[in-house]
Amino acid sequence: MSDSYLSAQDLSHSHNGYPNASDPSFAPSNVPSVPTIRKKLMGYVGFANLPNQVHRKSVRKGFQFTAMVVGESGLGKSTLVNTLFNTTLYPPKVPLAPSEERPKTVAIESIGADIDENGVRLHLTVVDTPGFGDFVNNDDSWRPIVENIESRFDSYLEQENRVNRSKIVDNRIHACLYFIQPTGHSLKQLDIEVMRRLHTKVNLIPIIAKADTLTDEEVLQFKQRVLSDIAYHNIQIFQAPTYENEDEETIAEAEEIASKIPFAVVGSDQPIQTPDGRIVRGRVYPWGVVEVDNEDHCDFVKLRQMLVRTYMEELREYTNDVLYENWRTEKLLSMGVLQDSSVFKEINPAARLQEERVMHEAKLAKMEAEMKMVFSQKVQEKESKLKQSEEELYARHKDMKDTLEKQRNDLEDKKRRLESGRPLTPEKGSTQRKKGFLRST
Numbered sequence: 279m280s281d282s283y284l285s286a287q288d289l290s291h292s293h294n295g296y297p298n299a300s301d302p303s304f305a306p307s308n309v310p311s312v313p314t315i316r317k318k319l320m321g322y323v324g325f326a327n328l329p330n331q332v333h334r335k336s337v338r339k340g341f342q343f344t345a346m347v348v349g350e351s352g353l354g355k356s357t358l359v360n361t362l363f364n365t366t367l368y369p370p371k372v373p374l375a376p377s378e379e380r381p382k383t384v385a386i387e388s389i390g391a392d393i394d395e396n397g398v399r400l401h402l403t404v405v406d407t408p409g410f411g412d413f414v415n416n417d418d419s420w421r422p423i424v425e426n427i428e429s430r431f432d433s434y435l436e437q438e439n440r441v442n443r444s445k446i447v448d449n450r451i452h453a454c455l456y457f458i459q460p461t462g463h464s465l466k467q468l469d470i471e472v473m474r475r476l477h478t479k480v481n482l483i484p485i486i487a488k489a490d491t492l493t494d495e496e497v498l499q500f501k502q503r504v505l506s507d508i509a510y511h512n513i514q515i516f517q518a519p520t521y522e523n524e525d526e527e528t529i530a531e532a533e534e535i536a537s538k539i540p541f542a543v544v545g546s547d548q549p550i551q552t553p554d555g556r557i558v559r560g561r562v563y564p565w566g567v568v569e570v571d572n573e574d575h576c577d578f579v580k581l582r583q584m585l586v587r588t589y590m591e592e593l594r595e596y597t598n599d600v601l602y603e604n605w606r607t608e609k610l611l612s613m614g615v616l617q618d619s620s621v622f623k624e625i626n627p628a629a630r631l632q633e634e635r636v637m638h639e640a641k642l643a644k645m646e647a648e649m650k651m652v653f654s655q656k657v658q659e660k661e662s663k664l665k666q667s668e669e670e671l672y673a674r675h676k677d678m679k680d681t682l683e684k685q686r687n688d689l690e691d692k693k694r695r696l697e698s699g700r701p702l703t704p705e706k707g708s709t710q711r712k713k714g715f716l717r718s719t
């Protein structure tokens with residue numbers, strides 16, 4: 279087991295109503311420096327076992343993960359937040375006298391902790407919301423919650439639009455645990471209404487609260503009821519993706535987690551003693567003890583495993599790629615960021631393309647004409663050169679022919695004279711030769 283440390287970093291509770299501008303989750307760049315209380319985690323959380331690749335990437339950057347708890351009042355949301363953090367980050371609740379009123383959550387509070395496990399840093403934040411259902415009119419119960427979720431999207435969008443985007447703090451809600459009262463009957467109208475308001479903005483994870491108040495069979499039956507109600511009302515809950523290329527162990531783990539949804543949980547931050555003397559987190563009843571961390575007793579361990587280990591990356595990815603992206607598109611459209619064709623005429627891609635094509639064609643035609651001109655010029659030059667050399671050749675040929683003709687005539691003349699015995703035509707040179715000839719004889 280590794281040493282894990284947890285520091286209550288932003289235990290800033292907003293006191294003046296629902297979404298609060300002083301809440302650090304709304305002004306991420308502006309987190310006030312609250313003294314860090316270092317607490318040692320009692321248990322092993324498990325995110326150090328994330329798949330290696332994700333793990334390595336995240337080791338560098340550290341994780342930011344934010345979960346939100348939503349549901350009717352008194353279902354144990356605040357208790358589960360404490361249970362998740364493995365410690366009482368909230369001021370410990372003093373056991374109340376039966377007549378005393380239970381302290382309710384009255385404003386949206388976010389509670390954060392830096393958890394360090396095997397050198398992997400996780401900044402986990404849980405947003406606790408006041409329970410609803412206590413009022414005569416609960417119609418708008420969802421409003422402050424939706425506003426909170428959207429203002430986190432707003433803050434992210436604002437950071438994305440900054441010049442320097444290297445230090446974006448992701449305070450978006452990556453998972454929303456929706457608490458369902460363990461009635462054993464079907465879902466309440468109020469739950470359906472709230473879930474429908476939330477399902478397009480967050481990864482909804484339904485939770486059956488206070489599962490210790492139901493028997494094992496009742497839990498199984500109620501889970502089926504809840505799932506069929508959710509399907510009937512077209513409510514989109516987080517679907518655990520199944521991996522095909524994973525090892526058997528991972529697939530088995532993923533399947534087991536998927537089979538537990540909606541998670542039936544029991545929350546407790548009070549250590550209790552079991553009949554066999556162990557000190558555990560749980561609840562004591564006259565008929566026995568319910569252990570929070572015992573998988574035979576409830577799904578708390580599976581829920582935590584899903585959040586911080588198996589599906590943390592998927593929850594973050596789906597939030598970013600689908601939920602946030604849809605919200606952003608809608609928001610920009612509603613702000614009128616539409617493509618106004620009159621404004622963008624000059625850079626209307628179709629017109630621009632056409633313009634470019636015309637210009638390109640003109641350029642091609644010009645090049646072709648130039649090339650043709652050069653070609654015909656060269657042909658002309660060549661032709662005249664050829665003509666010239668032909669004339670020269672012809673002249674030379676004529677010369678040679680004339681010379682040859684003349685030589686032939688001369689020779690024939692000589693031949694005739696020799697045959698007729700006539701002396702060769704007296705010539706200057708030949709007279710001398712004759713003289714010489716005569717002299718020697």
Ligand SMILES: Nc1nc2c(ncn2[C@@H]2O[C@H](COP(=O)(O)OP(=O)(O)OP(=O)(O)O)[C@@H](O)[C@H]2O)c(=O)[nH]1
Binds near residue numbers: 350352355407491545
């Ligand atoms: N039986 C049982 N009781 C629980 C469980 N979790 C919490 N409780 C008790 O239920 C009461 C209400 O718990 P809270 O955690 O304050 O409930 P909450 O949902 O935060 O309530 P609001 O803040 O009003 O919305 C407390 O007395 C808890 O001790 C559980 O799993 N089983």
Ligand SMILES: [Mg+2]
Binds near residue numbers: 356357383406407409
């Ligand atoms: Mg509460």
